[in-house]
Amino acid sequence: MSDMWHVLESTFGYESFRGDQEEIVGHVVGGGDAVVLMPTGGGKSLCYQVPAMVRDGCGIVVSPLIALMADQVAALRELGVSAAYLNSTQMPDERAAVEDAFRSGELDLLYVAPERLNTAGTRNLLQQGKIALFAIDEAHCVSQWGHDFRPDYLALGELAELWPDVPRIALTATATARTHAEITERLHLGGARHFVADFDRPNITYRIVGKAEPRKQLLAFIRSEGTVDGAPATGIVYALSRASVEKTAEFLAANGVDAMPYHAGLDRTVRQRTLERFLRADGVVVVATIAFGMGIDKPDVRFVAHIDLPKSVEGYYQETGRAGRDGLPSVAWMTYGLADVMQQRRLIDQSDGDANHRRVQQQHLDAMLALCETVDCRRGQLLRYFGQDATQPCGNCDTCLSPPATSDGTVAAQKLLSTIVRLQREFRQSFGAGHLVDILRGADTARIREFGHDRLTTYGIGTELDAAGWRSAIRQLVATGIIAPQGDYGVLTLTEKSGPVLRGDVAVMLRNDPVRSVTRSRSAKPADDLPEADRELFEHLRSWRKAEASSRGVPPYVVFNDATLRELAARRPETPEQLRSVSGIGDAKLEQYGDDVLATIATFEPA
Structure with missing residues (x-):
């Protein structure tokens, strides 16, 4: 298990794992299957990248994101990881080179889309090399009742039968108990260990x-x-x-x-x-x-x-x-x-x-x-x-x-429901929210005069709320199921919940929605609130990073992310040893950028 710590520090530049990462990585390195539910930004990628580098063979990463594979692979190569991808954007000679690299055992990680992995040609290729693990990213896509279902994910359950001795790890950033169960069942991960991280993103x-x-x-x-x-x-x-x-x-x-x-x-x-x-x-x-x-x-x-x-x-x-x-x-x-x-x-x-x-x-x-x-x-x-x-x-x-105020909206709800009832009984008509609000507020419109709705007993009895207040009340009544839209024109009708409200058996509380000015949250400032001198150096490092990224043809965050630049600005390392202790700087990045970063910091002069 010492290998996984060495990979974490030397390749990724981190001194320790976060949250459940250590336990997940150790489990997969040992050959176990895993289902991982972890919020975006929680460090899911490390959970399969580190085991793929520790275990013998190549880690196969199933990702639905063809447009991003090149950037994902470029980021790994910047870290010194031997990574590649196979997808439809490549020329035949490029794909052939990747396939040869896989067969010869040169790759640590290979990214493929699910539709490609499901082809006979790709599966035949994978039989010709050593596989360290299968990582199924965005695993919620297998859920047929989920928000992002992709049919090609359904066939990924076959990996268990085709490669029974290869560990599999399914990862997603969002899953209810139902989706979690679907991932487990459809990907044949009944014997897997489950890791559910804290879903809170406090930032x-x-x-x-x-x-x-x-x-x-x-x-x-x-x-x-x-x-x-x-x-x-x-x-x-x-x-x-x-x-x-x-x-x-x-x-x-x-x-x-x-x-x-x-x-x-x-x-x-x-x-x-x-x-x-x-x-x-x-x-x-x-x-x-x-x-x-x-x-x-x-x-x-x-x-x-x-x-x-x-x-x-x-x-x-x-x-x-x-x-x-x-x-x-x-x-x-x-x-x-x-x-x-x-x-x-x-x-x-x-x-x-x-x-x-x-x-x-x-x-x-x-x-x-x-x-x-x-x-x-x-x-x-x-x-x-x-x-x-x-x-x-x-x-x-x-x-x-800014805690919202609430008020008893029972009477307002009864006025609205009564208007809907009277329109249906007396005129055999149903209308949407706009016309109902006009009736309640006693508006003098051509439509009200045309239909004679000014003769309704509820006409003009709702002046205690302005038009925006009534729209808010109607929205909340629809949200709670007390009224319901119907048909293509969104006319409002009663539901089984309407009767108890009309009779006064059930009270209705409504939140007040005043027009509020935008209040700057505590997120408006950087989390570390860098002093002005450090902030100037941070911006100076950002400019250096932008130029460096442009020359290499990669996104700036592939060079260093903002968190690393903030730490550099605050600590101002002067030697390679000090630089190596900064989070996010591993051996490959120290070798590639170390001298330039130290020179950039040493020659910086505040404005």
């Missing part, structure tokens, strides 16, 4: 705000919290539709944000250029559909924003986890409104799946709405969803930093 501040003008709200958020020391920060913005992605990117760019769109409808070369620029440049914001981001190992993403409601808590957690992988403070921001809820319910009703599938999707949506509408600690709600205890408020989410 992420969670914020969810009511939707008014989402693009303007997003811009205000980015201007307030999307900067680091006044410089634009790197971020990801998620939207559900391609049209929304393009319009949002265009809006941000027009307002001075370096924003670029990314979705499947764009030309492949455009998408690749966007990805490369995002990985290599600072301060770039990518506006994307949910297809973007899985497996991106960019550590300095300072914020992830959603301008549409995610379909599930799993998806939300996976996407927000792409922020702050370096452990430094970051923000997960989202805006959502009644229209989002209506749209999601309509999509579920119109889906091609069977009744069971729709029921599961509805459960996902209900859990997401519960997270959005909670008046308690959001982080606690999030952790409990994944089966972890969270008894104390986190102090770093919006509901902890």
Whole structure:
């Protein structure tokens, strides 16, 4: 087992493992199978990279991320690891060279996509070499009820029969108990040891705000919290539709944000250029559909924003986890409104799946709405969803930093429900939220006059709330199932929960959603709060890193991540021995960059 410690220090530059890493690595090095649930940024990669280098043979890493394999391999080669990949982007001679290297035992790690691993040709190739282990990354993709199902993952269970003596490790950053069970069953890992790390990402501040003008709200958020020391920060913005992605990117760019769109409808070369620029440049914001981001190992993403409601808590957690992988403070921001809820319910009703599938999707949506509408600690709600205890408020989410007020909304709910009932009984009509609010507030509109709805006894009885207040109340009533949208036009109808509220048997508490100014979270400053002189050196080192990365054709974080640069700026090593003790600097990086880093620090002069 001393070999794994030597690899950790000499190759990766770390003096110790984090959390469950030591136990996981030791188990896999010893030939055991493992299922690993660990949050993004928790160090999953080391759990298979170190065993692959310690064990005899080549570690086969199954990854669905063809677009990122080259960068993942480049990062490993920078560490002195013999790594390669096989995918459809390579020319025949390139693939042949990789295959020869595998057969001859030259590789420590080989990355392949699941669809390639499932071909007879690849499996025949693997029979010709020595395999150290199989690592199945993004293992939640095997779950047919999950948020990111990929059919090619289902065939990976056959690895147990084809290579029964080779250890297998399945890893994911997000899994409920149900998904965890599916991973175990479908990948034939019944005898595996299970490791479930703490899902908490304490460096992420969670914020969810009511939707008014989402693009303007997003811009205000980015201007307030999307900067680091006044410089634009790197971020990801998620939207559900391609049209929304393009319009949002265009809006941000027009307002001075370096924003670029990314979705499947764009030309492949455009998408690749966007990805490369995002990985290599600072301060770039990518506006994307949910297809973007899985497996991106960019550590300095300072914020992830959603301008549409995610379909599930799993998806939300996976996407927000792409922020702050370096452990430094970051923000997960989202805006959502009644229209989002209506749209999601309509999509579920119109889906091609069977009744069971729709029921599961509805459960996902209900859990997401519960997270959005909670008046308690959001982080606690999030952790409990994944089966972890969270008894104390986190102090770093919006509901902890600015606790929302609640009030008895029973009377308001009864007024709304009564209006729906009277419209159906007296006029045999149903309407959406906008018209209902107009009736309750006594608006004088052409539509109300046309239908004669000013004759309703509930006309004008809801002036205690403004239009925004009523929309918030309706959104919360939909979220709790007291009313429900129906049909393509989102008309609101009663549910089985409506009767008890109308009769006064059940009280309704509503959170108040006042318009709030954006409050800078504690994530707005660097975690270590470097002194000004050290910060100048940190920026100087960043400039050196950018030039070095450009000359090598790799992303800057492949050279050194920000956490390593911060430690360099704070400690100012003067010798190779001192430099070697900095976290993240192993033998290969000491040899490649040591002299340059020491010279950069020695010649630095503060402004």
